[in-house]
Amino acid sequence: MQKIPLKKAKTGMKLARPVTNERGMTLCGEGTELTEAIMARLVRMEVEHITVKGRPIKTAGGHKSVEQQLDEIHARFKRVESDPLMKKIKGILVNLLTEGTEEG
Amino acid sequence: MSVDKESLRKRIQGLKSVPTLPDVFERISRLVENPETGVDDIANVISSDQALSAKILRVVNSALHGFPGRISSITHALIILGFDVVQGLILSSSVFDIMMGKGLHGMWAHSLGAAVTAGVIARKSEFPNPEEVSIAALLHDIGKVIIKTELPEEALRVEETVKTKGITTYEAEEEILGLTHTTVGRWLCEEWNLPVKLTDPIAYHHRPMMSQTVKIPTAIVHVSDVLVRATGFGAPEDDIVPMIHPKAWEILNLSDDLLEEMIREIRTQLDDAEDFLSSDGTQ
Numbered sequence: 137m138q139k140i141p142l143k144k145a146k147t148g149m150k151l152a153r154p155v156t157n158e159r160g161m162t163l164c165g166e167g168t169e170l171t172e173a174i175m176a177r178l179v180r181m182e183v184e185h186i187t188v189k190g191r192p193i194k195t196a197g198g199h200k201s202v203e204q205q206l207d208e209i210h211a212r213f214k215r216v217e218s219d220p221l222m223k224k225i226k227g228i229l230v231n232l233l234t235e236g237t238e239e240g
Numbered sequence: 241m242s243v244d245k246e247s248l249r250k251r252i253q254g255l256k257s258v259p260t261l262p263d264v265f266e267r268i269s270r271l272v273e274n275p276e277t278g279v280d281d282i283a284n285v286i287s288s289d290q291a292l293s294a295k296i297l298r299v300v301n302s303a304l305h306g307f308p309g310r311i312s313s314i315t316h317a318l319i320i321l322g323f324d325v326v327q328g329l330i331l332s333s334s335v336f337d338i339m340m341g342k343g344l345h346g347m348w349a350h351s352l353g354a355a356v357t358a359g360v361i362a363r364k365s366e367f368p369n370p371e372e373v374s375i376a377a378l379l380h381d382i383g384k385v386i387i388k389t390e391l392p393e394e395a396l397r398v399e400e401t402v403k404t405k406g407i408t409t410y411e412a413e414e415e416i417l418g419l420t421h422t423t424v425g426r427w428l429c430e431e432w433n434l435p436v437k438l439t440d441p442i443a444y445h446h447r448p449m450m451s452q453t454v455k456i457p458t459a460i461v462h463v464s465d466v467l468v469r470a471t472g473f474g475a476p477e478d479d480i481v482p483m484i485h486p487k488a489w490e491i492l493n494l495s496d497d498l499l500e501e502m503i504r505e506i507r508t509q510l511d512d513a514e515d516f517l518s519s520d521g522t523q
Binding site for chain 2: 221
């Protein structure tokens with residue numbers, strides 16, 4: 137999933153998380169496929185960001201590749217590899233990262 | 241080689257008058273001591289400084305998650321969060337100013353990330369005052385800011401040592417200064433008469449079992465510091481994930497299932513915090 141500014145949204149993208157207003161009320165459910173009409177409605181409701189499935193927007197150098205992020209996780213955890221709790225935490229973070237790529 | 245601790249401590253004693261700490265902070269501190277003070281009195285004092293009010297509300301709505309709606313006024317913030325939290329927020333806004341002024345964006349992102357993380361852990365471990373713990377986490381590295389502003393040459397040597405030796409800032413500080421940002425943070429808290437629930441997590445976030453009276457918040461801030469480093473959010477100067485102290489973990493009493501749920505939640509909230517940072521032009 138990727139959080140993107142609404143102005144970068146395109147028809148056909150699917151919501152990975154529901155869009156809610158400031159009071160937490162759902163405006164648009166998870167899985168909704170974006171249409172011009174839905175996007176216009178979200179603009180009117182002053183929604184600024186939405187979370188969509190996959191990673192449709194390439195940010196100029198802003199986003200690192202998954203491989204690079206994995207390398208960084210391994211490097212960061214170097215000192216604590218042998219600790220069972222830290223190993224578990226690392227495992228969860230690695231899973232979260234790779235889950236995202238399967239989606240995209 | 242280490243610094244003269246006494247002279248550094250004396251310099252910190254003079255910090256009450258630094259221009260970056262708003263006058264409002266002292267006025268509020270006096271008001272809070274008076275049992276007759278009402279929410280409106282404090283709200284009036286804070287609201288008289290519009291820039292500060294705006295900053296506080298921005299921090300509230302970015303670092304303290306978990307409210308159904310946005311907090312839109314200082315009075316609202318005071319009622320929901322209490323005096324201590326708002327006092328901590330005033331302090332945070334100064335820390336924010338110093339960090340931004342010095343170009344320490346990565347450090348601010350780390351602090352904000354720790355605050356968000358602490359809020360999630362506090363809620364998952366059912367600690368009754370998650371906002372208080374978030375504020376302590378937001379301020380946990382305040383000692384680093386003071387070292388950077390008061391001892392700029394030594395701070396540079398600390399940074400170089402971190403890079404050349406591949407050690408943590410904490411270790412490099414011990415080597416270069418003979419004291420660490422946690423001690424400096426504690427002095428500052430004592431100087432500003434901050435409550436122990438803020439002082440202990442700041443002073444002991446690297447050695448959480450040292451806290452006698454606020455064990456849980458201190459353990460939460462310790463774990464938050466480690467977890468936010470683990471996610472790679474922000475830039476805490478060194479890029480090393482230290483170990484979570486087993487006893488600190490034990491007192492939080494979190495199951496494995498909860499750990500996974502918690503990390504997922506932290507990841508999502510950090511994404512939101514990232515938006516806040518980028519929309520604020522601070523990253």
